[in-house]
Amino acid sequence: QQQVKQSPQSLIVQKGGISIINCAYENTAFDYFPWYQQFPGKGPALLIAIRPDVSEKKEGRFTISFNKSAKQFSLHIMDSQPGDSATYFCAASIHGSSNTGKLIFGQGTTLQVKP
Amino acid sequence: NAGVTQTPKFRILKIGQSMTLQCTQDMNHNYMYWYRQDPGMGLKLIYYSVGAGITDKGEVPNGYNVSRSTTEDFPLRLELAAPSQTSVYFCASSPGWGAFFGQGTRLTVV
Incomplete structure (x- = not known):
């Protein structure tokens, strides 16, 4: 129930195209859904996030x-x-009590955008 | 602004050795976390803390220990290093929503 499943594992897109990455979850108590971007040798950086009321x-x-x-x-x-x-x-x-802020991550998608 | 600072950036350990990964943040966040990242596996939570003096286990705590004596510092201790602990370790802090990550420590156990 704590899993977040992400697909695809890798993605190649031409410059100017649309990249789409999908995630699915089971636990309906999740109330915050961020996306992180990570460059080689760097830590993940918060890109954008959403709450389930929108x-x-x-x-x-x-x-x-x-x-x-x-x-x-x-x-x-x-x-x-x-x-x-x-x-x-x-x-x-999930936010509230002892669960606050613990992020459950998907497996990651490696995106390559070709010039 | 330094954000979350991790040291060292790289380390090679022999099997059975111990070490401490240092993490400090200057954002006055109550919540701090240690994750490990393995290829194709995303990030797995090792330990977390909701404030000074309070720590708890995450998804993969075996072989690790933490302490949180101050708001700023959250060191991760590896006892009796094993090859399975070869990974990239990330420390993060949070004000409650989202998390800010350090640059990581790449650890190899040989």
Whole structure:
């Protein structure tokens, strides 16, 4: 129930294309869904996050779509650029009592954007 | 702003040796975490702390120990290193929502 499943494992997109990464979860107590971006040799960095009371959040070229009934959420990268090439992780967490802030991560997606 | 600082960045240990991975944050966050990252496995929670003096086990705590004597510091202790502990270790802190990660420590046990 604590798992977050992420797909695909790897993704190759042409410059200017749309990159889509999907995640699914089981635990309906999750109330915070962030996406992290990680470049080689660096720590994960928070990219964008959503709470389950909204169905979509957009920040620049990055959009999270959230489907509460299906227990799925996805990251869309519009107009993908070579500089977006990185590993992306979805995550989920519960807030309240001793669970606060503990992130459960998906397995990661390695994105390569070809020039 | 330093954020979350981890030391060392790289370390090679022999089987059976012990070491401490240091982590300090300057954001006055109550919540701190240790994760390990293995290829294709995402990040797994080792230990976490909700405040000074309070720690608890995460998903993969065996072979590790932590302490939290101050808000700023959250060291991770490896006792009797084993090859299975070869990994990249990340420390993170949080104000309650989201987390800020350090640059990681790449540990190899040989």
